[in-house]
């Protein structure tokens with residue numbers, strides 16, 4: 001199962017992606033969670049301790065590794081577009097609560113198709129994770145889709161946008177849907193987070209087609225408490241975890257798991 005979770009900063013995609021990863025891990029599945037966010041913090045939400053997280057350098061920032069694998073350096077502007085990357089998840093991934101975390105970071109592409117070595121490397125790793133690994137792979141990504149190539153998207157089972165009940169968030173969903181279409185992704189699903197009341201629920205149902213809506217997660221102070229203490233929301237909020245469990249069941253049904 002390969003799931004990409006996107007959304008604007010702060011909507012709760014990390015909370016959702018981390019809880020989903022832990023739910024799959026609890027079923028005994030091999031789970032790899034990839035953090036593809038400039039403001040990478042998936043590790044804390046998975047339950048990693050700060051010391052371990054401080055020791056992790058995002059792959060996009062490992063200049064030597066990128067040079068070694070792509071052949072690019074200040075003297076050589078020509079480099080390979082298909083570097084060897086299949087060993088990277090196991091060499092650089094760290095495990096906690098049954099989930100392997102791989103922090104990829106991100107590369108500023110200015111919205112276009114940049115072909116800098118770091119970007120080539122990230123795209124290749126993501127493609128390798130999605131196309132060749134048997135694990136459940138959950139990717140926490142920012143709202144842009146620059147790191148996805150066509151070959152990758154074909155092997156993705158779910159493409160999920162996390163939104164909040166607000167007009168700007170709905171706009172993000174529409175933008176992602178448009179970008180996704182250009183990449184050949186026909187189905188973009190929505191998880192509405194931080195839903196406070198019946199009015200919020202109504203707003204979401206009015207704006208998001210029923211077939212695209214995977215589910216709703218209600219606003220819950222336990223999630224904020226978990227964050228404040230640097231803990232996994234999964235260990236802190238049974239309510240939110242069970243809402244995400246329901247969403248997971250829907251994902252599993254859609255993909256006949």
Ligand SMILES: Nc1ncnc2c1ncn2[C@@H]1O[C@H](COP(=O)(O)OP(=O)(O)OP(=O)(O)O)[C@@H](O)[C@H]1O
Pocket residue numbers: 007008009010011012013014015016037039041193194195217218219220221223224225227240
């Ligand atoms: N259902 C919820 N109820 C209350 N607070 C929530 C909920 N979901 C997320 N939050 C809080 O909102 C903040 C942002 O959540 P989170 O880090 O999961 O979002 P994000 O979209 O991954 O953001 P970023 O891209 O900046 O990392 C955190 O403080 C988190 O605790």
